[in-house]
Amino acid sequence: MTEKRxxxxxxxxxxxxxxxxLLAAGGKKVLLFDEKLAWEKPCGGGLTHKALSQxxxxxxxxxxxxFIQHCELVSPAGRRTRFELRHPLAIFSRLALNxxxxxxxxxxxxxxxxxxxxxxxxxxxxxxxxxxSGQYEATYLVLAAGARNPFRSQFVSAISPDDLMVxxxxxxxxxxxxxxxxxxxxxxxxxxxFPRPDHLSAGIAAKMGETSTxxxxxxxxxxxxxxxxxxxxxxxxSHILPAFRGQTLDEMKVxxxxxxxxxxxxxxxxxxxxxxxxxxxxxxxxxxxxxLADDPALYATQLEEEILSELKIAARVSQRFYTGxxxxxxxxxxxxxxxxxxxxxxxLMSDLFAGIQSYQGLRSRLLRIVPTLMLESLAGILNFLxxxxxxxxxxx
Numbered sequence: 001m002t003e004k005r006x007x008x009x010x011x012x013x014x015x016x017x018x019x020x021x022l023l024a025a026g027g028k029k030v031l032l033f034d035e036k037l038a039w040e041k042p043c044g045g046g047l048t049h050k051a052l053s054q055x056x057x058x059x060x061x062x063x064x065x066x067f068i069q070h071c072e073l074v075s076p077a078g079r080r081t082r083f084e085l086r087h088p089l090a091i092f093s094r095l096a097l098n099x100x101x102x103x104x105x106x107x108x109x110x111x112x113x114x115x116x117x118x119x120x121x122x123x124x125x126x127x128x129x130x131x132x133s134g135q136y137e138a139t140y141l142v143l144a145a146g147a148r149n150p151f152r153s154q155f156v157s158a159i160s161p162d163d164l165m166v167x168x169x170x171x172x173x174x175x176x177x178x179x180x181x182x183x184x185x186x187x188x189x190x191x192x193x194f195p196r197p198d199h200l201s202a203g204i205a206a207k208m209g210e211t212s213t214x215x216x217x218x219x220x221x222x223x224x225x226x227x228x229x230x231x232x233x234x235x236x237x238s239h240i241l242p243a244f245r246g247q248t249l250d251e252m253k254v255x256x257x258x259x260x261x262x263x264x265x266x267x268x269x270x271x272x273x274x275x276x277x278x279x280x281x282x283x284x285x286x287x288x289x290x291x292l293a294d295d296p297a298l299y300a301t302q303l304e305e306e307i308l309s310e311l312k313i314a315a316r317v318s319q320r321f322y323t324g325x326x327x328x329x330x331x332x333x334x335x336x337x338x339x340x341x342x343x344x345x346x347x348l349m350s351d352l353f354a355g356i357q358s359y360q361g362l363r364s365r366l367l368r369i370v371p372t373l374m375l376e377s378l379a380g381i382l383n384f385l386x387x388x389x390x391x392x393x394x395x396x
Contacts, residue, residue: 006031007291008129008138010117010151012038015263015280016144017101022288024108031136033129034145035116038099041239043167043274045094045201046179046194049087050355051278057104064096066197071353074182075333081340082178086347087354089179093171093196097277120151124258140296141259142287147242149265156253156261161208163267165189165243165274168216169203170224170234176200182223183332187211188322189274191223202229205241205274213238241274242267246315249308255300262287268307271318278355279307313359344369 007023009016012034020032046068052059067088074080092100106112119130120141127138143151147159176195183190189206204220217236224231244252244267254266262268263280270276283303290299324331338345348365351357357365 005029005126005137005139006111007140007142008033008127008136009142009144010034010120010129011143011145011149011263011265012036012102012105012112013098013144013146013263013280014101014277015265015284016142017098017105018281019142019144019262019284019288020110020112021101021105021108022285023291024105024110026288026292028291030105030110031138032105032110032112033115033117033131034112035114037102037112037114038095040171040237041094043094043169043201043203043239043241045092045097045196045277046089046275047092047097047277048089048275048353048355051281052090054278055281058092058100059090061092061096061100064100064197065090065092066195067091068177068179068195070177071179071349072181073336073339073349074180075336076183076185076330077333079333079336079340081336083339083346083349085179085353086350087356089353091179091194091196091201093199093201096197117145117151120154127258139258140291143259143261143265144263144284146240146264147267147269148240152261152265155256155259159242159267160248163242163244163248164208165205165241165269165271166208166213166216166238167203167205167241167274168213168220168236168238169201170220170231170236171196172200172202172224172229172231172234174200174229183322183336184219188319191220193229200229207243208240241276242269243271243274243318244269244311244315245271246312249312249315253300254303255296260287260291260296260299266303268303268311270311271315272321273314279311282307310359317359342369342372344372 006029009020009032012032020030024030047058067090069085069088071085072082115131115133117129117131122128125139127141129136180193181190187206187210191204194201204216206216242264254261262283268279268283286302287299290296321331326334339349
């Protein structure tokens with residue numbers, strides 16, 4: 001790979017900025033384009049324990065984040081459960097997080113251009129990028145400009161509306177120490193409230209096509225009012241996130257001759273939870289490692305093994321998670337009921353929030369918990385009937 005021209009990164013969000021930093025730190029000449037640079041988004045901004053362990057510098061930025069250890073889940077029918085997170089979430093505003101990563105990229109030697117790329121042409125080893133300010137050349141291209149960036153269709157098929165999630169939210173003045181998630185009836189999504197250092201991020205997410213953004217906003221505002229959140233001084237935002245179906249993940253291509261996609265551009269977002277920050281950072285790291293090793297194809301292999309395999313499981317079960325039934329009750333109602341009743345389930349939920357419980361290992365862990373749940377259920381029935389629970393251990 002020639003070094004006469006830089007590697008060009010289009011998009012300065014977490015994936016683009018982090019890939020730029022790592023490449024520059026590895027000795028590559030890097031040119032990063034973003035017309036907004038640090039900007040806000042209506043997402044929670046939560047970084048899991050897994051992300052904080054992988055990238056300790058994020059945990060050290062305490063002045064720019066808020067650590068939260070308590071969570072409340074609310075079912076569609078209004079059943080509530082609160083539990084302590086064994087590993088706290090670090091919640092950033094996206095403005096602060098993007099700013100931190102861009103500053104690190106600049107310090108590593110990245111040339112950061114606050115410009116909008118309007119055209120990309122050329123091929124491997126000789127890319128040409130056009131902005132309102134001029135023309136640039138690059139030897140390699142990294143696309144990191146989000147799910148609906150205008151250049152995606154030059155390299156792979158455009159994202160179908162069936163593979164997108166709509167979000168709408170408010171940044172509300174105030175403080176809290178509790179993450180709240182309200183699941184909804186007839187919507188494959190949820191309402192969230194994430195406390196940030198100087199405000200609350202409150203939002204709603206649903207699969208595109210289920211309902212309109214206006215209706216989502218109405219539902220969010222109604223819920224916020226019913227739960228005593230005031231919108232005086234609040235700012236409204238909306239955004240689109242990828243939420244790929246299993247078939248899309250099976251068929252998608254993340255790199256080719258002279259180009260790579262990372263983060264949201266590659267659709268690396270959990271289709272159940274909408275969480276994508278860890279995947280953005282990790283895909284950026286894998287991308288940088290492959291380019292520094294002069295083996296760009298390695299990125300696709302590692303991404304499949306580590307990230308896509310997880311997202312494919314989530315995609316297969318996402319519809320059942322939101323609309324499925326178990327033992328005559330919805331999955332969501334049953335999940336929150338069990339979280340309320342059982343310590344093992346609370347620990348499992350905490351580990352899911354921490355990012356340390358994989359989807360691949362979830363089934364086996366649940367199977368280990370089931371006997372305990374059955375015994376507790378039987379004990380409850382026996383106590384209800386007036387027979388001591390000790391009879392379970394002495395059935396004669």
